[in-house]
Amino acid sequence: MNSLGIDKEPKDTRVVVAMSGGVDSSVVACMLKEEGYDVIGVTLQLYDHGIALEKSGACCAGQDIYDARTVADRYGFPHYILDYESRFKQDVMEDFADSYMRGETPIPCVRCNQKVKFKDMLAMAKDLGADVMATGHYVQRIDGPNGPELHRAFDDTKDQTYFLFTTTEDQLDFLRFPLGGLPKTETRKIAERMGLSVADKPDSQDICFVPDGSYARVVERLRPGALDKGDIVHLDGTVLGQHDGIINYTVGQRRGIGVGGTSDPIYVIRLDAEKKQVIVGPKEALSRDVVLVNELNWLAEPLNDRGREVTVKLRSASKPTPATVYPEGQGLGMGGARVVLHDPLYGISPGQAAVFYDGDRVLGGGWIVSTEKQALNEEAQGAA
Incomplete structure (x- = not known):
């Protein structure tokens, strides 16, 4: 049994590594290559090249694709770039916009894992003859009495289980997470030892398809009318002002609501997408x-x-x-x-x-x- 739990020698075990271009997935690919596994790196191009080149430090941006290719070339394993732009737009970006239009606060990174990376990409890995697919996520896969289980990462500050809750039992059986038992500081030390150009690369912070951090602009482009004005209404029915689109608000928000003159702090209690109303009130109403x-x-x-x-x-x-x-x-x-x-x-x-x-x-x-x-x-x- 090898280190990935497969009853083969590493050289006979094919591993497809999902490479985002960041330090984590790069270290995973190179660690496995050093152990003698048959590694294939795969990077997804998920959105327009023009937008990607404007944005650095985000998953699957133009620079990140280049970084992933550079790492693969240095360690001598094949690397493929797959164009998943249309699938990503339909399953992630469109869903993101629709969710905001319903007055919700979406998490597109979860949908990306659910609909693209752990569905289409995983199927592609099997088509390539892979025994497993490995990623740089900070979660742990532990073999339990009834099969593999998903557990929190050793490094609690980097744990990503919240973003992988849609992972199914069948997917978990095929996936591996080699960094789950390491602190992030150790990952960077490994990258430095390996001489990887991404060793000091910052972690991505923003949603990859939001180049300037403006969610509203992206939603408006996908859904014209998303910034239609409406009323800001207190729970008692008093109209306190107007807003420039309910997509600019989220439940629990206190700052930047856009109304003043109230004796007590007010919060966003709920969003009424049909009436285009932002309902506000005291904290206890939340x-x-x-x-x-x-x-x-x-x-x-x-x-x-x-x-x-x-x-x-x-x-x-x-x-x-x-x-x-x-x-x-x-x-x-x-x-x-x-x-x-x-x-x-x-x-x-x-x-x-x-x-x-x-x-x-x-x-x-x-x-x-x-x-x-x-x-x-x-x-x-x-x-x-």
Whole structure:
């Protein structure tokens, strides 16, 4: 059994490495090449060359494609660039725009992993005769009693499990994450030892297809009318002002709302896409303890009506919070769940993800479609 868990010698094991042009995937490819594996590097060109050349330091930009090719040439393994622009536009960019138009706050990097990298790219790797596909993600794949499991990275500050919650059991069986047990500082040391030109390259921070950080401009280009004006309305019905498009707002936002003269701080409570209204109010109006999700991807023993105790992350940068998750199908599309938080939270936004954990193990996750306040529901039932 080799280091990738395949019952072959490394030289007889073909590994397709998804290379973004950054330090992490470059180190993965070169580490495996040093171990004697049959490595093939693949980089996806996901959006227009002109835009790509304007933007550096983002995944799959023009400079990054060049960097990936340079690393492959230095270590002497084949490298291919695949044009996935049309698939990326349809499955990621269009979805991103539609989500904003619905008043949500989307996570396009998750959709990219779900629809492109771990679907189309993984299928292509199998077509190339690969035994496995490796990436530079900071997550751990651990063989459990019922098959491979997805676990948090050793380096908690770099953990990316939130962005990989859509990974299926079949995909996890084929994927490998060689950096999951390393701190990022060690990865850079390895890159320096290898003499890689990307050793000091900064991590990408922005969404790759947003060249200047302006999400609104991208959405407006894809969906003309996205910046239509509308009213900013207090929960009590008072119109406080006008906005320049609901896509400029997110649930929980406090700064930059564009109205003044209120005695107490106000927050964005919800967005009404149909009426083009931004609904605002006091912080306590944001309190929610029930979260409904759809497109549930579950990687553990099946859920039942008794529910399961978990911790759940509702934003990538938030800490997991205790909750009970129940199966819920009505109106939630492709398998849903009802998440009851043990303590209320503020600013939970539709379009984000709810990712469930048991310790460091990822149990699954889904997309947030709506939130509720359990106490309000109980009061309404009592009044009825």
